[in-house]
Amino acid sequence: MTVADPTEPSVQSDGTYRDKLVAVEPGGNEFIAHEDRHGHPRQLFWTWTSPNLEFATIFVGVLAVAVYGMTFWQAVAGIVIGTGLGAIAHYFLSARGPLHGVPQMVLGRLAFGFKGNAVPAVLMSVTAGVGWFATNSVSGAFALSTLFGIGPLAALVIVVLIQTGFAFFGHNLVQAFERWSFPVLAVIFAVASVMILTKSHFDAPAIDGGVGGLGGFLLTVGTAFGYAAGWTPYAADYTRYLPATVSTARTGLFASLGLFLSCTILEIVGAASVTIGPALSDNPTEAFTSELASPLAKATLLAIAVGAIAANAINIYSGAMAFVTIGVKLPHHIARALVTVFFGVAGFCIAWWALADAAASYEAFLLIIAYWIGPWLGVVFADQYLRRGQPIAAFLYDRSYANWGGFASFGLGLVVSVLLFSNQEKFVGYIARAVPQLGDITFFVGFLIAGASYLVLCRSKITAERTAV
Secondary structure (H helix, E strand, O other): OOOOOOOOHHHEOOOOOOOOOOOOOOOOOOEOOHHHOOOOOOHHHHHHHHHHOOHHHHHHHHHHHHOOOOOHHHHHHHHHHHHHHHHHHHHHHHHOHHHHOOOHHHHHHHHHEOOOOHHHHHHHHHHHHHHHHHHHHHHHHHHHHHHHOOOHHHHHHHHHHHHHHHHHHOHHHHHHHHHHHHHHHHHHHHHHHHHHHHHOOOOOOOOOOOOOHHHHHHHHHHHHHHHHHOOHHHHHHHOOOOOOOOOHHHHHHHHHHHHHHHHHHHHHHHHHHHOOOOOOOOOHHHHHHOOOOHHHHHHHHHHHHHHHHHHHHHHHHHHHHHHHHOOOOOOHHHHHHHHHHHHHHHHHHHHHHHHHHHHHHHHHHHHHHHHHHHHHHHHHHHHHHHOOOOOOHHHHOOOOOEOHHHHHHHHHHHHHHHHHHOEOOOOEOHHHHHOHHHOOOHHHHHHHHHHHHHHHHHHHHHHHHHHHO
8 A cells, every 4th residue: 555654745844834923824734744833732722712702602502492492401401411522522633633733634534535535524614614604704794783883794794804814824823813812702701691691580481482392402402512513523623733742631621621611601691691582583693782781782792703703714724624635636835725715705605695594594504513523423433442552644645545434334324313313494304203302313323323333344444454554
């Protein structure tokens, strides 16, 4: 088998990017040279806190009470469980970045093979670079529209241009923006959260017309998981620049802690806000901030816009990275930057379309993300378990490396779980149709089926590779 060692100069940066901010990051998905490594695990706390200090996070909690029919305390339980599961996955995937120095989707080539990995890479690039980009752009646009009294479309153009600019320059500027925005976002959202919580009625009964019961609870868990786990295909993208000598435990801990705390707190605040007054309207951000005094409401609207930009700088950066990982031939030194511009335009078009019905689009989007990420995580974790202690560098850039058992396991987990358990307006799975009180447990089933299938189909292959090395 012909291999490509990721320590060769042809697939690594040269050390000149290390201390630059306003400079286009060279290359795309190459191995990061040890000369270019920098930073500390603690920086990951704000890397993964800032992008979740935004309205899209709050709206997960809003959905739990306003749509899924949960009481406040039922929503809290579902949010903690779903977010906790996503944060655990984020811990393990983030920890691998410093060890291997490559993006998350490059590591995915181990489980799927070079060509098979194109499917999850495309799903991730579309989910992040278009789907999440559009979703967060909408909330940022609504916030700017309300704050400055301008049309939503004009506000959308402003938000898209700013966040695409950050992602175009790449890793160092994105990381710096997350650090700069963290104290501003943390203070404003902390004050707004306290004000919302002090006005809330924690013992209010469930809203009539919601899903309710076990189904509503499982939908809450699935939605919270979909939001948190939506970041997992990016995890190593933001830890691969750390020196290989840093603690993997600290790396995973700071990344997962920032994700868990920011998501859990703001989603709980979103759930609490529904107990005060109407939460769903043509402009959800305005409905949320209407409960706040004018100066704080304006500051919160500004924070919502900045938070959307913080989230989308990461979304479009990693979406472009995943697309480059497919193996498309582009100019080597600006491959990722070129794809970033493309996704910025595509995301703008989708966001423009979604302005008309943001709430319904967001609910379906969160669950659909979980549909493919569940089986993807099952395959990735099963592969990581089977390869523990095995040298893997030789496989990462080898275009001939195949692992069709991983692709088959992913496909089996995705298709079976969706056919049986999905619960969407356009399609209800056969078991979900017969037992509607299950809500939507597609991602749980997909994870288990895909992971178990991989352990059965790929154990002998990986054992043989271990012996051959």
